[in-house]
Amino acid sequence: MAPASGDLKKRATSGQLTDAERASAWRVFLGASTDINYKKLKDDALPDAASISSDSDPLSGLLDDAKNNDGWARFHANVENREEIRTDLERLVVDGFPESHFKDPQRQTLMLDVLTVWAARNSLGYRQGMHELLAVLCEVLEQEKREGFNNFAQSGAVSDGPFHESDAYVLFDALMAHQASLFATDLGADAPVLKLCRRFQTESSQLLSLGNGFNSVEPQLYGLRWCRLLFSREIACPALLQLWDGLFALCHAHQKELSVVTEKCCTALICAAAPNLRGGAKEQIALEILMRYKNHVAPAVPRLLDISERLVDGRGLPPVRTAPAPQRPQVVHTHGAAPVKPPRARVPAGPPPGSSTSTTFVKPTPARAPPPAPPPQPQTIDRAALLSSPKAPSQPSVLPSSRLLRAVAVLRGSAVTEETRRQAALAQIEDVAAELRRRRL
Amino acid sequence: MLLKVVILGDSGVGKTALLNQFVNNRFSTSYKATIGADFLTKEAFCGANARSVAIDETLVTLQIWDTAGQERFQSLGVGFYRGADVCILVYDITQPKSFENLDTWRIEFLTQASPSDTQNFPFVVIANKLDRENDRRVATQRAQTWCAKNSTSILPFFETSAKAATEVEAAFRKAAQLALSQGTMQADFIPETISFRGSPANGDSKSSCC
Numbered sequence: 001m002a003p004a005s006g007d008l009k010k011r012a013t014s015g016q017l018t019d020a021e022r023a024s025a026w027r028v029f030l031g032a033s034t035d036i037n038y039k040k041l042k043d044d045a046l047p048d049a050a051s052i053s054s055d056s057d058p059l060s061g062l063l064d065d066a067k068n069n070d071g072w073a074r075f076h077a078n079v080e081n082r083e084e085i086r087t088d089l090e091r092l093v094v095d096g097f098p099e100s101h102f103k104d105p106q107r108q109t110l111m112l113d114v115l116t117v118w119a120a121r122n123s124l125g126y127r128q129g130m131h132e133l134l135a136v137l138c139e140v141l142e143q144e145k146r147e148g149f150n151n152f153a154q155s156g157a158v159s160d161g162p163f164h165e166s167d168a169y170v171l172f173d174a175l176m177a178h179q180a181s182l183f184a185t186d187l188g189a190d191a192p193v194l195k196l197c198r199r200f201q202t203e204s205s206q207l208l209s210l211g212n213g214f215n216s217v218e219p220q221l222y223g224l225r226w227c228r229l230l231f232s233r234e235i236a237c238p239a240l241l242q243l244w245d246g247l248f249a250l251c252h253a254h255q256k257e258l259s260v261v262t263e264k265c266c267t268a269l270i271c272a273a274a275p276n277l278r279g280g281a282k283e284q285i286a287l288e289i290l291m292r293y294k295n296h297v298a299p300a301v302p303r304l305l306d307i308s309e310r311l312v313d314g315r316g317l318p319p320v321r322t323a324p325a326p327q328r329p330q331v332v333h334t335h336g337a338a339p340v341k342p343p344r345a346r347v348p349a350g351p352p353p354g355s356s357t358s359t360t361f362v363k364p365t366p367a368r369a370p371p372p373a374p375p376p377q378p379q380t381i382d383r384a385a386l387l388s389s390p391k392a393p394s395q396p397s398v399l400p401s402s403r404l405l406r407a408v409a410v411l412r413g414s415a416v417t418e419e420t421r422r423q424a425a426l427a428q429i430e431d432v433a434a435e436l437r438r439r440r441l
Numbered sequence: 442m443l444l445k446v447v448i449l450g451d452s453g454v455g456k457t458a459l460l461n462q463f464v465n466n467r468f469s470t471s472y473k474a475t476i477g478a479d480f481l482t483k484e485a486f487c488g489a490n491a492r493s494v495a496i497d498e499t500l501v502t503l504q505i506w507d508t509a510g511q512e513r514f515q516s517l518g519v520g521f522y523r524g525a526d527v528c529i530l531v532y533d534i535t536q537p538k539s540f541e542n543l544d545t546w547r548i549e550f551l552t553q554a555s556p557s558d559t560q561n562f563p564f565v566v567i568a569n570k571l572d573r574e575n576d577r578r579v580a581t582q583r584a585q586t587w588c589a590k591n592s593t594s595i596l597p598f599f600e601t602s603a604k605a606a607t608e609v610e611a612a613f614r615k616a617a618q619l620a621l622s623q624g625t626m627q628a629d630f631i632p633e634t635i636s637f638r639g640s641p642a643n644g645d646s647k648s649s650c651c
Contacts, residue, residue: 088452128474220516220517224516
């Protein structure tokens with residue numbers, strides 16, 4: 001596989017890949033194999049009952065014989081696997097798509113077969129969540145086919161769906177080569193996903209000086225989902241596709257495991273939520289924000305990718321710009337040698353022009369009103385706030401604290417007290433003051 | 442008062458649906474598979490005593506933790522189970538396997554949570570999907586026998602339908618009540634008595650008045 005050019009990586013990390021080229025770029029980034037004979041794998045994994053030797057038909061009740069027969073043992077194991085996969089596929093919904101999209105029988109059958117074949121060939125088997133990763137890959141392949149760029153057909157291609165089933169298998173297999181270890185749980189506390197969760201919690205806590213509220217939430221409660229599903233429940237499509245573009249590109253460009261990039265991206269997500277997590281935020285508040293991230297934080301994807309890359313290559317968080325002090329007009333760049341990067345082009349909220357006829361995304365509904373811009377605080381370096389608040393005020397980033405407090409007041413039974421009401425009122429005043437300051441500027 | 446409820450059971454038995462029916466009074470045919478864990482909270486008035494009258498009831502916040510049917514216990518951390526005040530075990534009346542697995546769920550929970558009194562830790566058993574009575578493959582009697590066998594007192598047992606909202610409220614209320622009595626028992630246990638009278642005042646006895 002030819003190495004990706006720097007240009008491709010650059011475009012992938014800045015939200016510029018088109019629907020037509022995305023699938024190909026992912027194949028390159030993830031190192032997809034070019035010599036998989038899917039038809040053969042499928043025939044092995046899904047044997048026709050009629051083709052198995054009838055000498056020891058398990059239906060005759062000779063269970064021992066059945067166990068001794070490889071064909072039948074595999075057949076029954078796969079039937080069981082298949083039912084488990086079917087249970088999850090029947091309730092598959094991906095944020096950003098109409099509920100009916102993945103219920104389509106043709107899509108369901110295709111995903112069922114791909115997952116069954118993969119599970120049959122890997123000792124890990126099928127684990128919940130793999131189906132949601134595959135769903136995103138399938139969508140990207142469908143986009144590619146709609147754009148007329150599907151020329152990746154290979155030996156043993158199975159082509160009776162909206163795109164080559166074999167392409168879906170190859171891409172899924174490539175992603176799982178990176179991702180499978182995060183689904184393993186048999187090592188107890190030493191499971192890779194748990195180690196990863198502990199690392200990003202420690203790193204975020206140190207980088208962002210987050211309080212006890214954040215530190216007392218066990219990171220795996222939300223981290224398992226973040227890492228295994230690659231943020232698909234935190235960031236909705238189409239922004240999710242741009243996040244994956246960047247994560248896969250970074251993995252390839254820096255020759256790192258995808259899980260390393262994922263770990264850094266977890267820290268980046270926490271950076272974006274930091275204003276809500278810091279200070280006196282209690283454990284229950286932190287838990288609510290992290291478990292239901294999408295309701296509280298809407299980070300810009302290029303920013304997440306920028307932070308992830310800085311953490312991957314050891315540059316650390318972006319240099320902090322201090323606000324100009326009242327008496328000294330010149331802007332001073334502090335902390336770190338790296339120059340301040342010019343702001344990246346903002347990713348359009350909708351699908352890119354040109355793909356409007358083919359896209360199936362649900363138009364994202366604005367969940368909340370844009371929050372006021374952070375109040376300017378001369379001589380105060382608020383690293384986390386700078387990181388998480390995009391410069392354009394139109395991009396919602398964090399909920400006003402008053403609303404969060406009210407939401408949390410409902411959450412905590414004991415907290416519906418005079419004190420909570422007072423805090424909420426105070427926070428509301430702060431929000432209004434911040435808004436006034438912003439307008440005056 | 443915050444009470445922690447943990448729901449366990451096989452994949453697809455309807456844990457998330459039950460929880461949403463109880464907390465939000467709604468049912469959807471398509472709840473996503475739970476990955477790891479998730480939670481919802483609900484405030485409820487509830488009494489520790491089954492026969493309590495309204496005046497005894499206190500406002501509690503139920504923090505109900507939904508878990509993935511396929512998740513291994515270790516991955517959520519021991520702390521997750523240790524804080525539980527009650528555990529709800531769910532099976533699907535159309536899936537005998539999900540009923541047979543109740544043993545495993547119960548034992549695993551007790552191993553992880555290691556409550557001080559294993560025998561009396563409160564469980565509630567829910568047989569879900571009563572709306573599919575025609576496809577029933579687990580007899581009520583069989584489940585009741587299991588409940589009687591696994592507790593010194595009989596485990597509360599409810600046949601529910603998250604879809605039709607049958608008995609869901611009753612099952613969770615029972616769980617809340619058990620959790621509250623469990624929580625109250627723990628709160629009542631005060632290991633040391635602090636005596637103000639006659640204690641030596643660290644050399645500084647300004648409090649004695651004239």
